[in-house]
Amino acid sequence: QQQVKQSPQSLIVQKGGIPIINCAYENTAFDYFPWYQQFPGKGPALLIAIRPDVSEKKEGRFTISFNKSAKQFSLHIMDSQPGDSATYFCAAGWNTPLVFGKGTRLSVIA
Amino acid sequence: DTAVSQTPKYLVTQMGNDKSIKCEQNLGHDTMYWYKQDSKKFLKIMFSYNNKELIINETVPNRFSPKSPDKAHLNLHINSLELGDSAVYFCASSQDRRGLIYGYTFGSGTRLTVV
Numbered sequence: 416q417q418q419v420k421q422s423p424q425s426l427i428v429q430k431g432g433i434p435i436i437n438c439a440y441e442n443t444a445f446d447y448f449p450w451y452q453q454f455p456g457k458g459p460a461l462l463i464a465i466r467p468d469v470s471e472k473k474e475g476r477f478t479i480s481f482n483k484s485a486k487q488f489s490l491h492i493m494d495s496q497p498g499d500s501a502t503y504f505c506a507a508g509w510n511t512p513l514v515f516g517k518g519t520r521l522s523v524i525a
Numbered sequence: 526d527t528a529v530s531q532t533p534k535y536l537v538t539q540m541g542n543d544k545s546i547k548c549e550q551n552l553g554h555d556t557m558y559w560y561k562q563d564s565k566k567f568l569k570i571m572f573s574y575n576n577k578e579l580i581i582n583e584t585v586p587n588r589f590s591p592k593s594p595d596k597a598h599l600n601l602h603i604n605s606l607e608l609g610d611s612a613v614y615f616c617a618s619s620q621d622r623r624g625l626i627y628g629y630t631f632g633s634g635t636r637l638t639v640v
């Protein structure tokens with residue numbers, strides 16, 4: 416119930432491509448869904464977040480799509496750049512500390 | 526100015542030793558956390574403190590003991606270290622108990638290696 420399942424585990428795209436990372440959850444009490452970006456040797460940093468009252472949120476090149484009925488949400492990175500190469504974590508929360516997915520290692524090749 | 530700072534950054538120690546990791550945040554946040562990131566990058570909550578009071582203690586061996594002397598500090602003491610404790614430990618903080626306003630701010634991590 417407390418798990419967040421993330422896929423794929425790793426992803427390689429060419430510069431300019433649109434990587435998509437997917438997450439699914441079971442606990443319907445979750446009401447906050449952030450994405451975090453982690454570079455090697457650093458802690459995760461908040462990228463973008465969504466609440467379940469909207470189906471999509473965009474910030475710059477990053478978009479979250481949220482499907483409440485399917486209990487799924489995904490991150491899309493438009494016009495991906497080599498500097499976007501990092502590990503991405505989805506997470507979910509409600510009245511407890513965030514539960515994180517297992518991460519997706521993204522490599523954007525020039 | 527480092528927002529959430531952890532020391533040390535690296536820690537190599539022998540099995541059976543006792544060690545501490547320190548964390549300080551200068552953001553004025555009310556809530557602090559310890560997460561463990563294993564070799565497969567999985568981030569798992571260990572403890573959560575709000576205004577120096579423990580609010581969450583996940584299934585963690587009692588060899589791990591957090592201490593919060595004030596709301597800006599959350600230290601982690603580990604007794605009788607085992608090989609399986611090797612991981613990266615992240616301290617984080619948030620303005621509110623849920624991290625809804627500005628999310629969590631993580632430190633850079635402490636890589637603990639038990640030999």
